[in-house]
Amino acid sequence: MEQCDPIGARLDRLPLSRFHFRIFGIISFSLLITGFLSYSGNVVLAKLVSNGWSNNYLNAAFTSALMFGYFLGSLAGGFIGDYLGRRKAFRVNLLIVGISACAATFVPNMYWLIFFRCLMGTGMGALIMVGYASFTEFIPPAVRGKWSARLSFVGNWSPMLSAAIGVVVIAFLSWRVMFLLGGAAMLLAWYLSGKYFIESPRWLAGKGQRSAAEKHLLQVESQIEEEKKITLPAWHSAGHMADPGVESGSFWLLFKGQMLRRTLVAITVLIAMNISLYTITVWIPTIFVNSGIDVTKSILMTAIIMIGAPVGIFIAALIIDRFPRRLFGSSLLIIIAMLGYFYSIQTEEWAILSYGLVMIFFLYMYVCFASAVYVPELWPTHLRLRGSGFVNAVGRIVAVFTPYGVAILLTRYGSITVFIVLGVMLVLCALILFCFGIETRKVSLEEISTLV
Incomplete structure (x- = not known):
């Protein structure tokens, strides 16, 4: 039973710190680049039509490939995240988007671009969902809504970012550079997530990996005590609290x-x-x-x-x-x-x-x-x-x-x-x-x- 688990209560009592800000920074940056790659497609399509690479039918296929990828990613990302962990789901999809965006830079024709666009969409559909859902497990409930909304605020600057960069890049360089920039940024996020994005202690506890959850949580508590120059109050489990065991649930x-x-x-x-x-x-x-x-x-x-x-x-x-x-x-x-x-x-x-x-x-x-x-x-x-x-x-x-x-x-x-x-x-x-x-x-x- 989740309500009997002190892991969540210990996370909720933590003051906001660099630990939370790093998680916020990695997820918000990933959402921003996800939006950048999504909206860049609209900018790129106009150029592809003008240079003879594409037409209205291929444009429709390009757009549909992204939507189909989003659909697949939303479903698949949920299963990966619940069964293998938030960290793995987040990092795997960062890698999928980063590699497919970089690969789109070197495609020989529109058909390959549509294929990699679908892969991008699959990773991005999962990233958006995994990012928002995972973030809720780290942030104290008193400010959870505010900080989740701030994730959305950062991510929704992507249309203006893609338009501003697209004006310069497509005019003076190449449409391919738009995908290269997005792919490189995703790979940077993947690298940073390897250093700072820990597995959710709530997920670990729910899977019966209580020693791993305890280890992560003790490290976070130690970092916060050192950063804030405070001593967190000792956690004493109430008498009715029991080990929740392994949580499992069919879809x-x-x-x-x-x-x-x-x-x-x-x-x-x-x-x-x-x-x-x-x-x-x-x-x-x-x-x-x-x-x-x-x-x-x-x-x-x-x-x-x-x-x-x-x-x-x-x-x-x-x-x-x-x-x-x-x-x-x-x-x-x-x-x-x-x-x-x-x-x-x-x-x-x-x-x-x-x-x-x-x-x-x-x-x-x-x-x-x-x-x-x-x-x-x-x-x-x-x-x-x-x-x-x-x-x-x-x-x-x-x-x-x-x-x-x-x-x-x-x-x-x-x-x-x-x-x-x-x-x-x-x-x-x-x-x-x-x-x-x-x-x-x-x-x-x-x-x-x-x-x-």
């Missing part, structure tokens, strides 16, 4: 009893994230053009509106631990639903910009809440990565089909209908989260595993 436990409730809530949370994210951000420029705004101006307006993304995540990191998780997430969904409707009926450019900017601000607060904070917290240690991996994989499937649904609604009924349908779906998701979600704010992971 199918995710679909039984109270765990099924968590699985369905997590899927709902991520469906809400994906349908709003891929409806609003992907289709904003098209909706502008369909409204009579010229292409150049629509691109500029989209760029201005997207400023709300990093600002939203930054604010989320400041306030997310001040509100109950269920209330926070469901309130954001209702706000996004209302803003989406009001945004869709605007005709003046200043109003479109204003509503759009505020809507993106709240949307990315929710993206941060869903992907970085709430979903990774929901699971017991022995199911954390498989649970996160499965629901993220479902979210990827929704992301693939959402654009088709939006296209049908937009073509037949117009943009207002698109946002009305989106709003209704988001309100339903908000009700499910509020009524059936569990509260995880400032609660230890061991306590969360016992909540019903």
Whole structure:
């Protein structure tokens, strides 16, 4: 039983230190480079079409290969992380992304590039999920939401990073250098993770490797005492605490009893994230053009509106631990639903910009809440990565089909209908989260595993 394990309680009592900051630095850097490689594909495709390497069909295959890789990685990474450990799962996927990105630098044709793009996607899909889920096991519950949100904040600078570097690299060097830079950065992260990314003591204890968990934890406690010039209070296990033994759980436990409730809530949370994210951000420029705004101006307006993304995540990191998780997430969904409707009926450019900017601000607060904070917290240690991996994989499937649904609604009924349908779906998701979600704010992971 996880609730009887003092390992988690000892981790939760630790003050933030260089140990935590190193873990944060390695994971956030990896997420940043993952995003850089993902968004670099959009920049690279334009160049490949212009030089005759690619066409619309190959571009579609290139994009689909990444999405398929994300789907595979989310599933496979969960099994690797729960069975072989957080550290191995994280480092193996860093290596997969690093090697495949470097290999993409030297491909002779588009078909090989598509192949390595799929491998990159597999590693990146696993890295995103493993990174967020593993991070929750190291950070004290009082600040877990804030620091998980900061991971998301760093990672979401990747679109601007890839665009800025791409302008220079593709113009003066070669599109191949984009992949080389991303691959080299991933290999650097792999090297640093070998030095500073320890195996999760919670996972070790759950697997019955208590001596290894104790060894890691004693080293961390010693480092913190030396760094902070303090003596940590001795840990005395309460009389009712027993050795939790070896935790094991079939993947199918995710679909039984109270765990099924968590699985369905997590899927709902991520469906809400994906349908709003891929409806609003992907289709904003098209909706502008369909409204009579010229292409150049629509691109500029989209760029201005997207400023709300990093600002939203930054604010989320400041306030997310001040509100109950269920209330926070469901309130954001209702706000996004209302803003989406009001945004869709605007005709003046200043109003479109204003509503759009505020809507993106709240949307990315929710993206941060869903992907970085709430979903990774929901699971017991022995199911954390498989649970996160499965629901993220479902979210990827929704992301693939959402654009088709939006296209049908937009073509037949117009943009207002698109946002009305989106709003209704988001309100339903908000009700499910509020009524059936569990509260995880400032609660230890061991306590969360016992909540019903």
